Amino acid sequence: VNVEARISAVWNLVHAARALYERRASYISEIAFTTGLSPEGVDWGFGCLECDPSAEAVETLASSAETASHVHVILSAGVFVASLRALALARAAAPCVTIRPSSRDPWLTRALVEMAGDRAIRVIGDRDISRIDADCVHVYGRRETIAVVQARARPGMRVHPHGPGLGAGIVTASASLELAARALAADIVTFDQRGCLSPRVVLIEGGGLRAEAFGADLHRELDAWEARIPRGRLSSDEMEQARRWTDALCFGGRVWLAARHAIALGSSATTASLPPAGRHVLLVSIASMKQADEALAPLSHYLTAIGSDDPEGVRAVVSRQVRVSALGQMQRPPLDGPVDRRTKNI
Amino acid sequence: MSALAESESLHARTRAMVRAFEQGLSCPESFETLALDIARFQSRHIAGYAGLYAARGIDPRSTTRTIEVPAVPTDAFKLARVFAFGDDQVTALFRTSGTTVGARGTHRFRDVGTYEAASLAFGRSALGLGAPAVTLVIGPPPEEAFDSSLTHMWSTFVRGFGLFDDSDPYFVRNGAIDLRRLKSRIRSLTGRVSALVLGTSFAFVHLLDELGGVALPLPRGSRVVHTGGFKGRSREISPSKLRRALAQAFGVDEPQIVREYGMTELSSQFWESDGPRDGVYVEPPWARVVPVDPQSLLPVSDGDVGIARIEDLANVDSAFAVVAPDMVRRAGRGFELLGRARGAAARGCSIAIDEILASDRP
Numbered sequence: 001v002n003v004e005a006r007i008s009a010v011w012n013l014v015h016a017a018r019a020l021y022e023r024r025a026s027y028i029s030e031i032a033f034t035t036g037l038s039p040e041g042v043d044w045g046f047g048c049l050e051c052d053p054s055a056e057a058v059e060t061l062a063s064s065a066e067t068a069s070h071v072h073v074i075l076s077a078g079v080f081v082a083s084l085r086a087l088a089l090a091r092a093a094a095p096c097v098t099i100r101p102s103s104r105d106p107w108l109t110r111a112l113v114e115m116a117g118d119r120a121i122r123v124i125g126d127r128d129i130s131r132i133d134a135d136c137v138h139v140y141g142r143r144e145t146i147a148v149v150q151a152r153a154r155p156g157m158r159v160h161p162h163g164p165g166l167g168a169g170i171v172t173a174s175a176s177l178e179l180a181a182r183a184l185a186a187d188i189v190t191f192d193q194r195g196c197l198s199p200r201v202v203l204i205e206g207g208g209l210r211a212e213a214f215g216a217d218l219h220r221e222l223d224a225w226e227a228r229i230p231r232g233r234l235s236s237d238e239m240e241q242a243r244r245w246t247d248a249l250c251f252g253g254r255v256w257l258a259a260r261h262a263i264a265l266g267s268s269a270t271t272a273s274l275p276p277a278g279r280h281v282l283l284v285s286i287a288s289m290k291q292a293d294e295a296l297a298p299l300s301h302y303l304t305a306i307g308s309d310d311p312e313g314v315r316a317v318v319s320r321q322v323r324v325s326a327l328g329q330m331q332r333p334p335l336d337g338p339v340d341r342r343t344k345n346i
Numbered sequence: 347m348s349a350l351a352e353s354e355s356l357h358a359r360t361r362a363m364v365r366a367f368e369q370g371l372s373c374p375e376s377f378e379t380l381a382l383d384i385a386r387f388q389s390r391h392i393a394g395y396a397g398l399y400a401a402r403g404i405d406p407r408s409t410t411r412t413i414e415v416p417a418v419p420t421d422a423f424k425l426a427r428v429f430a431f432g433d434d435q436v437t438a439l440f441r442t443s444g445t446t447v448g449a450r451g452t453h454r455f456r457d458v459g460t461y462e463a464a465s466l467a468f469g470r471s472a473l474g475l476g477a478p479a480v481t482l483v484i485g486p487p488p489e490e491a492f493d494s495s496l497t498h499m500w501s502t503f504v505r506g507f508g509l510f511d512d513s514d515p516y517f518v519r520n521g522a523i524d525l526r527r528l529k530s531r532i533r534s535l536t537g538r539v540s541a542l543v544l545g546t547s548f549a550f551v552h553l554l555d556e557l558g559g560v561a562l563p564l565p566r567g568s569r570v571v572h573t574g575g576f577k578g579r580s581r582e583i584s585p586s587k588l589r590r591a592l593a594q595a596f597g598v599d600e601p602q603i604v605r606e607y608g609m610t611e612l613s614s615q616f617w618e619s620d621g622p623r624d625g626v627y628v629e630p631p632w633a634r635v636v637p638v639d640p641q642s643l644l645p646v647s648d649g650d651v652g653i654a655r656i657e658d659l660a661n662v663d664s665a666f667a668v669v670a671p672d673m674v675r676r677a678g679r680g681f682e683l684l685g686r687a688r689g690a691a692a693r694g695c696s697i698a699i700d701e702i703l704a705s706d707r708p
Contacts, residue, residue: 240640240653240687244671248419250401251394252426257401272424272449298449 006062006092009118013091014058014335016116017084018051020108030107031080037192037232042080044229045191049081053335058088060336065092068136068158072098072129074149076141077105078194083112085335087121090138097121098134130154138162162340165196165304166274167330170292171214173206175309181217183328187307188261189225190331192232193277196340197305197323197330201269201282203295208265211285212254215263219256222263222279231260234278241276249273249282270298293317304340305330349391349430356384356662357460363632363659364460368467373631378412380659384666385415391430392664394422413636413645417655417669420611423451428611430663431456440495442610453495453610456663461613464660465499466506468630472617473507473542473569473604480535481508484523484545484553487516495610496573500544507542518549525556532562540567543596546574551583554591563597570596573606585625607683611668613660619680628680632659635681637674651675653687 020027024046032039071090075083083101087109090097097120101109106123113123129137129152136158139149146161153159167187171180187199202218204211234242242262249255249264252273256263261279269284286295292314296303305323307330308314315324321341323333333339347355362374389395389406398416399406409415422428423442431454438458442451455461469475481504491497504515517528535541541564545553550572564570570592583591589603601620607627608615614633619626629635636645637652646652654672661668673684 236641243641243643244419244421244669246401247398247416247669248421248425250397251418251422251428253397255397255401266425270424270449272421272451 003059003063006065007058009091009120010058010062010088010335012118013084013088013112013116014051014053016112017049019115020111021046021049021051027107027111031105032232034105034107035078035080035191035194035232036234037080038230040229041189041192041232044189045079045081048190048331049084050332050335057334057336061088062092064337065089066136066160068094068134070094070096070098070134071136071138072132072134073100074129074137074139074141074145075099075101075105075109076145077102079191079196080105080108082140082195082339083109085339086138086140087112087116088335089338091118091121094136095120096134098124098132100124100126128152129157136160162338163342165302165340165342166201166299167195167197167199167305167307168269168296168299168303169199169202169327169330170289170306170308170310170314171202171204171327172289172308172310172313173210177210177214177217180309180327181214181221183309183326184307185218185221185225186328187330188222188279188281189229189231192234193279195331197333198277199305199307199330200275200277200280201284201296201299203269203284203286203292205286205289205292207287208285211265211283215254215256215265215283218281218283219258219261219263222261223258226258226260231279238276238278242278242280245275245280249275268298269295274299289313289317304342305333349387350435352387353430353456353663356380356387357457359383360460360632360659360662361463364463364467364630367471367631377631377634377657377659381412381415381657381666382409384659384662385409385412387662388430388664388666392428394418394426394428412657412667415667417638417643417667418611418665420451420609420668420670422665423453423611424449427452427454428664429454429456438498439493440498440610441493443494451610453664455613458498460660460662461498462502462506464614464630464632465502468615468617469503469606470507472620472628473571474620475507475542475569477540478509479507479540479542479568480511481515481542481544482528482531483516484518484528484543484549485516486518486521487514490519496546496608499608499615503542503544509539523549523553523556525553528553529562532564535565537565540565540569542568543570545570545572547572547583547585547588548574550588550592554595557595561595561597568596568598568602570598570603571606572603573608609668609670611661611665611670612656612658613662614658616680619678625682626677626680627683633657635674637676637681638669640687643669648676651684654681 028039028042031042071094073086073090113121129149138160140162150159169184204214246262254265263281265283266273275282307325307327311324311326359380402416435456436454438455440453483500488501517524589600592603593600605618616627619628634657636655638655640653654670654674657667671687673687674681
């Protein structure tokens, strides 16, 4: 497959996404029902569909794809716009693509494939990977899903896993707290934090009082967002986890609690203090940026993205595998390859 | 009254309850009265309670029922200091096995005597131990696991239930079972004394694997205690299969295999009731397990499944009420333990906390 053809196939998908975006109103209620997002949340999430990528980004995506003759894609639910990037990566890699959307979140994938009209792409429902005649599988989801796929893959089938992750925010000492809180709130609200780019931990440089002030600002901003884009429904398990986290942090730190979000100021970012998805955020105060790496170390293995008011400064000190962006832009990475750069070749 | 004097007085009251139980007397005071006094003491002297009470909109001075006292999630022991005193008052400190990233829960004690008295009194009763027994621990000695509450409990049992004996009662060193010494020790036992064999479920699975079907019969009247889950440290066996296998390996009847339920964040333990040993755990008079709704944290209807709210009067200087992600149901004289509450399944590619914790466990 030559690079031109790959690029052309990706653009075809982008054009389909653009058309889909224009007609998004007709999909909102179904997507809201299956994802649990509020209808307003779905509409807002559509804004993260990469309808207008740069030519450079698409070329990067297409040229970096590892070629195959048939790629099969297995998608997870929740971040409903993820199917565009997943399809683009697969189509750039192979002249034949099959995709199995999540049964909880099939709408956008089906619509996108239909609208693209690319005969090389088919949606299939078969869940048994051993029956798929593909030489490469791109699987997105929980570790256990990935493990099942790896175990069931036929001999010779390459499996490219895309595991779960999380995002973090870094607010430097020179940032305007009010502006940083406003921008970060947009990243938190998007997909109700169910994306691997969603920030769940935020480091605030400049000491405890500054972190407290940021907490109050973020609390106000999330309240305002709730009025515009209400949080969707959480499952009973998610509610339970949120309750457990909130109570533990109430005991161990300062908490700003609202009906549909919670912010806690904790002493460190550990796996025990990590909040669940659903608009829950842990703030950690750091004296200086020198502590940022150390503060995020317990979570580094899971970190896919960092948003900051000083992306250039942060980029200089964090792993190149982590996507770094401005606050407010964490959920809108360029269409230049996989969202998650922790794993090679996908 | 100073915090220290108040704590001393509360410890004395809990110990009086333990003594009354040992002597077969009725409790000197009600559970509720002592519980509320302990809870008020803790709310005044442990900073974290202020946030917890405030989040519930409760004034600690106005609580009239124990269920109104907010339970401290076990995770709080990882994030905060759940202790009424400064470091100069810590006489014992236990840590959860936890994760590899520094998020281990810590339970500090000012007076570990109440813990020990409560453990011995209820353990002796639950195990039906009349006379001292040769106590054998399929676990490490305290010097190898100095911050393990389980090892502390076992060493308390060695001192409290054991015969005076010069031989080393611990049969795990540097993570390996000393099978040769264990075999030799058990074979040296005469029929005149019974034995008490203590271990975690996964240690017993390793032992069974190493024995490879060879029996190590214990003297009559012996007991085998196993506790805890597997945590990925051995192959998993259902409790009934493990009971059967242990009974066979040690040549005892199945009712002599007893399960115990406890946790680092508590001072009291719960034991499988005597008789059929059917997975129903009983509580001592100074502790209660209340199944609560995971979201409201209010008690569920009798017979319904909830997560465990555990009220422990021996937790004088830390948290009278603790909530753990273990699913429980009231049954008969006690409660059934139905496993860990499942974590929230991740929707989307955002990682679930349980997924991180699972991968962190050694």
